[in-house]
Amino acid sequence: MDALELLDLIQMGESSKVQFKVRVNNANSIGAEMVAFSNTKGGLIIIGVDDKTGEINGLSFEELQATNELLANSASNNVKAPIYIYTETVKVEEQYVIVAHISEGSSKPHMDNNGIIWVKNGSDKRKVIAKEEIARLLQSSGNLFADETLVNGTTVNDLDEDFFKEFIISKTKKTIEELGQSTSAVLSNLGMIKEGKLSLGGLLLFGKNPQQFRPTFTVQCVSIVGNDISSNEYRDKEEPFSGNLKELYEKTLSFITRNLRKQQTKDGFNSQSELEIPIQTIEELLVNALIHRDYFISSTIKVFIFDNRIEIISPGKLPNTLTIDNIKIGTSIPRNPILFTNARYILPFVGVGSGIPRAIENSPDLELINDVDREVFTSIIKRTE
Structure with missing residues (x-):
């Protein structure tokens, strides 16, 4: 990192990814900050900057040496499981500042010496107490499957x-x-x-x-008049669908197909009609939502049919290192291994990562949104005019 990059960061202030410290003298305290970054998305601790004013207050040579040693020791001894950090010294305005790079942890949940689990909450941090949240931290590091x-x-x-x-x-x-x-x-x-x-x-x-036993693991379906979720009019609506995964799949697929238009593919009174959206697209995205949703989140799968689109909203962001670009080319990391292994015998599910590419092939204008903040994954299928 050069001086200009550092100045840009300082001018933007603290955030979930950046924290300022004038000085670091307490291994337990800085260890808790490292825990919070490790349990979230990683980030930078910049030492030599006033967190209230943003003014640079550079470190002496002796302070640079002592701070680097303190940071290294704290990462090893005050974070459980220990983490590895990268530090660099940046010269800016004739003063020296330490930038400590904290990566997202691979052994979540990390905790401090007192056994407290911290996560970032804006520019601050907070304790994790709820069992469900601890379970999701374990899940994110591949140590627990819902x-x-x-x-x-x-x-x-x-x-x-x-x-x-x-x-x-x-x-x-x-x-x-x-x-x-x-x-x-x-x-x-x-x-x-x-x-x-x-x-x-x-x-x-x-x-x-x-x-x-799990009342929220249902599918809610609404066919709405217009294109806005705030509309008070709907064409079709039922109580949340319940049952096992096969029953949820069949009930939801039936709801969607009955609320779509059918179009003639050829001229002639006796010619066959097809759904306005390829049935293969609907099947792939619905199975994907049921098999890959985050079952540590007590929420329903939601299907909204608008005049111009269908939205399938599944609880949970993409797991681990998956991105939208990854899944578009067929990369798959099972979040639910029991479902992933066995669903192919009861649902139209292959389990080799081909579902999303196949859906895109059938519906090239398919939009996929990985909402990290809301922790939902949304598939948007455009309807024909």
């Missing part, structure tokens, strides 16, 4: 056994009896039951009534 968590109160009796048996035949080409195992043993081998409790993945795939 569909592998056990659902309290469930037993094997909460499964639709007939549907599960059909799935086993589809997956193994054998009946459960031919496999020579009990239903519970097969479920255990698939990671869908442990200690007598169903995993969330097993419940979502084969539960008789998953919403009895």
